[in-house]
Amino acid sequence: MIIKPCEIPIKARLLEALLCRLPVAHPKRPVLESELGKCMAGYRGEQSIDSVLAVLPEKEYLLFHDLRIPSTPYPFQLDILILSSSFFLILEVKNIAGEIYFDDDFHQLIQTKHDQAQAYDDPILQVNRQRTQLLQWLTPKRAPTIPVETLVVSANSLTIVRAKNKEVTEKVVRRNSLALKINSLAKKHQEDILSKKELKRLTNLLLKAHTPYIPKLLTTYKISATELLTGVQCPNCRALPMKRKWGKWHCQSCSYCSSDAHLAAIRDYALLIKPTVTNRELRDFLRLDSASVAAKWLHSMNLPYTGSTRDRVYHLNWHDFAADWHDYS
Helix, strand or coil: CCEECCCHHHHHHHHHHHHHHCCCCCCCHEEEEEHHHHHHHHHHHHHHHHHCCCCCCCCEEEEEEEEEEEECCEEEEEEEEEEEECCEEEEEEEEECCCEECCCCCCCEEEEEEEEEEEEEEEHHHHHHHHHHHHHHHHHHCCCCCCCEEEEECCCCCCCCEECHHHHHHHEEEEHHHHHHHHHHHHHHCCCCCCHHHHHHHHHHHHHHHCCCCCCHHHHHHHHHHHHHCCCCCCCCCCCCCEEEEEEEECCCCCEEECCHHHHHHHHHHCCCCEEEEEHHHHHCCCCCCHHHHHHHHHCCCCCCEEEEECEEECHHHHHHHHHCCCCC
């Protein structure tokens, strides 16, 4: 049973929003586009795993995608966590094309594509570290001791996987053989350790602990907020800016009309710039002339605020606008 589904990463959404608000000739576009490509490749890799896991008995396994758990000294993130009554399994998913070689001498993953080699951190060490962190997190939760297995999954069916160490081959599986490997682990761990009640309690603890990371892209890539293109983006063709007339937003490129396209722009503001906004700042970002219309929108969203009527500062929560994301993937 899928408890936490696979979703487009927040970082990818942010990168997409940032790219849509940067001029075409901006010098940071190539690196941002490359990073977005990596994010989406990782997402599609995880997404492809669901079709493989669908053959497993639904009532026996609980599946979580992209859990990020606060811990000391640093939070840890799991691509996929699978819970059962007899063992847990952490999957580190790699969607890397070409040929990959697991170099256990120097603990690195080497990708060769188009005669170009690139080194990555060893995903086996990575997933083993996640196992240690998960066990440390579980210790004070009064959960019974249960085996925690780890696997690295190559999600790209066309990728050539090489390794010289047999121990490596035990920890790395191709996507199509993942279900067989899980069945093998189930035969290895046949004793039920956790009851359904205990699994439900752990599920609630994990979901409650999950804390998504919101990267500060402008800071990371040294981009000023003044470099961003302002205005309301067309939900249909993504052109900027839409024009406000007769109570609706009108796209000058494709003639699309929307009554609430400004909500996505407010979300972009909260994620890319800052989580607070004044009436003036909102009007400037949306390219809206009417202070009364902006005030009406801010009031209708029931946002918490500080300050008097004239100097009021509204506090934005990006979660409130997540439903307004459009799927451009």
